[in-house]
Amino acid sequence: MRRWISLLLTLALILSLAACGSAESQGTAADPSGSNSGSTAEAPVPTGGEASAEEPAEGEAPAAGAPSSVLIAYFSATGNTENIAEHLASILDAGLYEIVPQVPYTSEDLNYSNSDCRANQEQNDPAARPAISGSVENLEDYEVVFLGYPIWWGAAPKIISSFLESYDFDGKTIVPFCTSGSSSIGSSADALEPLTQGATWLEGQRFSGSASQETVSQWVDALGFGLGQAA
Ligand SMILES: Cc1cc2nc3c(=O)[nH]c(=O)nc-3n(C[C@H](O)[C@H](O)[C@H](O)COP(=O)(O)O)c2cc1C
Numbered sequence: 001m002r003r004w005i006s007l008l009l010t011l012a013l014i015l016s017l018a019a020c021g022s023a024e025s026q027g028t029a030a031d032p033s034g035s036n037s038g039s040t041a042e043a044p045v046p047t048g049g050e051a052s053a054e055e056p057a058e059g060e061a062p063a064a065g066a067p068s069s070v071l072i073a074y075f076s077a078t079g080n081t082e083n084i085a086e087h088l089a090s091i092l093d094a095g096l097y098e099i100v101p102q103v104p105y106t107s108e109d110l111n112y113s114n115s116d117c118r119a120n121q122e123q124n125d126p127a128a129r130p131a132i133s134g135s136v137e138n139l140e141d142y143e144v145v146f147l148g149y150p151i152w153w154g155a156a157p158k159i160i161s162s163f164l165e166s167y168d169f170d171g172k173t174i175v176p177f178c179t180s181g182s183s184s185i186g187s188s189a190d191a192l193e194p195l196t197q198g199a200t201w202l203e204g205q206r207f208s209g210s211a212s213q214e215t216v217s218q219w220v221d222a223l224g225f226g227l228g229q230a231a
Contacts, residue, residue: 069141070094074148075159077105077119080179080209081148087216088146088177095142099163102131112153119152128158129165136167144173144225149188151180151206156188161195170198175223179209 072089075098076082082098089096109118122128139145147163149156156178174196176189185206193201205219 070144071142072146073097075099081150084207085148087213091217097136100133102133122158123153129162130159139167146175148177151178151183164195169196173200175202176204178206
């Protein structure tokens with residue numbers, strides 16, 4: 001009798017192990033819960049090895065707040081604003097466009113202690129629009145334009161007005177930045193806004209001409225575009 005009981009127990013054990021094995025085989029790596037309704041579809045395998053969770057798939061919109069294309073446009077008479085513009089281009093991996101005057105400024109033109117110097121005359125003339133040499137190719141492709149200039153008597157040089165009046169900024173975001181001896185960016189950008197119908201202006205930032213890439217990068221981070229990737 002004891003032999004029969006032991007035989008029955010062994011049989012029950014074998015049957016329960018077999019049932020267990022069958023249940024496990026219904027779960028797959030793609031669906032560890034085992035609730036895949038018997039589908040034989042395999043788990044999707046990433047191709048190319050480069051895709052990351054943050055990258056939108058082809059045809060998908062980029063993450064909200066991340067501009068697709070950024071241009072750094074600047075005027076610099078003595079190289080200070082150019083220094084900041086180059087930092088920005090490197091940080092944002094953006095296009096760089098120098099606003100070059102058709103007639104370059106000589107040091108005498110910039111000698112602001114002479115009330116008659118060219119720069120002072122232009123700043124005192126509301127209608128002054130110094131001509132620009134060359135132009136931006138495909139400005140329409142850019143979503144965000146960082147606009148850099150030196151402060152001249154508390155304002156942007158008139159060549160910045162020439163630049164803004166040369167293009168259609170409707171729908172674009174403009175981010176002003178400047179360098180100066182000590183003045184803040186103040187209301188220099190407010191005076192430019194009416195020249196760009198339909199554009200959104202963000203608050204600008206003043207830098208010293210020798211500001212480091214890290215300083216500029218911190219500002220870009222604070223703008224919140226999600227693009228402040230220091231190079
Ligand atoms: C005509 C003129 C006016 C200036 N006015 C001011 C000013 O009002 N406040 C100030 O802090 N710096 C002033 N500066 C100094 C410049 O803003 C500063 O040197 C700037 O960094 C120059 O930039 P850049 O090298 O890109 O031309 C003036 C310079 C010039 C030539």
